[in-house]
Amino acid sequence: xxxxxxxxxxxxxxxxxxxxxxxxxxxxxxxxxxxxxxxxxxxxxxxxxxxxxxxxxxxxxxxxxxxxxxxxxxxxxxxxxxxxxxxxxxxxxxxxxxxxxxxxxxxxxxxxxxxxxxxxxxxxxxxxxxxxxxxxxxxxxxxxxxxxxxxxxxxxxxxxxxxxxxxxxxxxxxxxxxxxxxxxxxxxxxxxxxxxxxxxxxxxxxxxxxxxxxxxxxxxxxxxxxxxxxxxxxxxxxxxxxxxxxxxxxxxxxxxxxxxxxxxxxxxxxxxxxxxxxxxxxxxxxxxxxxxxxxxxxxxxxxxxxxxxxxxxxxxxxxxxxxxxxxxxxxxxxxxxxxxxxxxxxxxxxxxxxxxxxxxxxxxxxxxxxxxxxxxxxxxxxxxxxxxxxxxxxxxxxxxxxxxxxxxxxxxxxxxxxxxxxxxxxxxxxxxxxxxxxxxxxxxxxxxxxxxxxxxxxxxxxxxxxxxxxxxxx
Numbered sequence: 001x002x003x004x005x006x007x008x009x010x011x012x013x014x015x016x017x018x019x020x021x022x023x024x025x026x027x028x029x030x031x032x033x034x035x036x037x038x039x040x041x042x043x044x045x046x047x048x049x050x051x052x053x054x055x056x057x058x059x060x061x062x063x064x065x066x067x068x069x070x071x072x073x074x075x076x077x078x079x080x081x082x083x084x085x086x087x088x089x090x091x092x093x094x095x096x097x098x099x100x101x102x103x104x105x106x107x108x109x110x111x112x113x114x115x116x117x118x119x120x121x122x123x124x125x126x127x128x129x130x131x132x133x134x135x136x137x138x139x140x141x142x143x144x145x146x147x148x149x150x151x152x153x154x155x156x157x158x159x160x161x162x163x164x165x166x167x168x169x170x171x172x173x174x175x176x177x178x179x180x181x182x183x184x185x186x187x188x189x190x191x192x193x194x195x196x197x198x199x200x201x202x203x204x205x206x207x208x209x210x211x212x213x214x215x216x217x218x219x220x221x222x223x224x225x226x227x228x229x230x231x232x233x234x235x236x237x238x239x240x241x242x243x244x245x246x247x248x249x250x251x252x253x254x255x256x257x258x259x260x261x262x263x264x265x266x267x268x269x270x271x272x273x274x275x276x277x278x279x280x281x282x283x284x285x286x287x288x289x290x291x292x293x294x295x296x297x298x299x300x301x302x303x304x305x306x307x308x309x310x311x312x313x314x315x316x317x318x319x320x321x322x323x324x325x326x327x328x329x330x331x332x333x334x335x336x337x338x339x340x341x342x343x344x345x346x347x348x349x350x351x352x353x354x355x356x357x358x359x360x361x362x363x364x365x366x367x368x369x370x371x372x373x374x375x376x377x378x379x380x381x382x383x384x385x386x387x388x389x390x391x392x393x394x395x396x397x398x399x400x401x402x403x404x405x406x407x408x409x410x411x412x413x414x415x416x417x418x419x420x421x422x423x424x425x426x427x428x429x430x431x432x433x434x435x436x437x438x439x440x441x442x443x444x445x446x447x448x449x450x451x452x453x454x455x456x457x458x459x460x461x462x463x464x465x466x467x468x469x470x471x472x473x474x
Contacts, residue, residue, distance in 0.1 A: 048261060258387075
């Protein structure tokens with residue numbers, strides 16, 4: 001008997017079912033482990049770093065766009081500015097300075113004072129200056145004047161936007177100016193001082209008017225407005241697009257990239273907050289006098305509150321990315337979460353996607369009016385939809401037989417274990433559950449005849465050996 005014939009007698013050729021079963025088992029074990037040399041790691045890291053840098057630029061550009069070019073945000077900020085006591089004091093001083101600069105207060109008092117008191121009109125005018133400042137602060141603190149302030153800011157800002165965006169027929173682009181008028185405040189201060197009702201006629205038309213834009217600045221203002229809107233749109237979409245590309249390229253370790261993306265969002269938010277603090281300190285110190293610094297500090301804090309809100313929104317988005325990464329990770333707690341979600345994702349896909357769609361639609365409708373916000377949220381909703389789809393596929397592949405009915409028993413067992421351990425959960429290796437499930441699968445293949453005893457022992461030894469050497473998540 002030839003050597004080849006002797007070997008065929010001792011070890012018969014494997015059947016087709018045995019080959020298919022063994023291949024299925026090997027593929028299952030191989031797919032569960034990350035590739036030894038993940039592809040595109042350098043490119044993925046670079047994309048995340050660039051996305052974080054662009055994200056910082058996006059935050060500041062979105063802040064400038066909303067603060068400078070959104071009338072509602074401008075009016076809200078200006079209203080909060082006037083409610084601040086330090087800013088009220090600064091404006092009151094400005095109004096009184098304008099009154100004394102444009103009106104001879106001493107002469108007006110000389111006209112109104114009784115004959116016996118006319119000689120003291122000069123000293124009285126000087127003494128009334130502090131009283132006038134206090135009176136102006138009281139006027140600024142009233143709800144009526146604050147509403148007038150908001151209305152004046154809304155009108156001035158809307159005129160500004162109409163000019164820089166060439167909207168409407170009522171705005172002239174030649175010889176036009178945008179002004180914020182504080183003349184009514186000066187008139188009220190003069191009334192409180194008892195200077196008579198004709199002071200308004202004696203004030204120059206431009207007294208107390210703060211020029212925001214002159215006609216010769218129109219071209220520059222329009223260019224800056226277009227650049228701000230374009231930068232806010234491009235930087236925001238580019239940030240999310242770079243992260244999406246990094247996640248797409250990181251096949252086999254996507255949960256790590258998603259986690260890194262979430263961390264990048266956190267870093268962007270923290271960097272923005274730090275830069276805001278540093279910039280505010282430098283600008284206030286360099287541009288404001290010693291007496292004006294309290295008001296300047298308050299103005300910077302209130303004026304950049306929208307930037308703080310944007311930074312917080314970015315950090316919240318990062319938290320969602322971190323949660324998504326945890327759900328997809330091989331950690332034992334993540335595996336347990338996927339087991340719990342598997343029956344819902346498998347049996348009720350329409351309900352799951354409907355809930356996601358409704359939440360996404362509400363979030364999207366909240367952004368109507370801003371092209372940038374709508375496009376950005378559409379991209380994030382698409383990423384969330386793909387994430388849910390991929391989670392469903394992964395959970396079903398891992399736990400095809402999981403049911404909702406088993407959850408109460410598992411929770412009860414877990415609570416009992418915690419009580420037995422004095423409330424301290426026992427940390428287990430991250431791949432323990434997966435390794436046991438693969439052993440069960442190999443046992444099933446052997447029982448069906450797909451694997452011989454020798455093949456089963458070899459696969460078992462290989463699996464246990466790789467599991468023993470794998471690091472555990474402690």
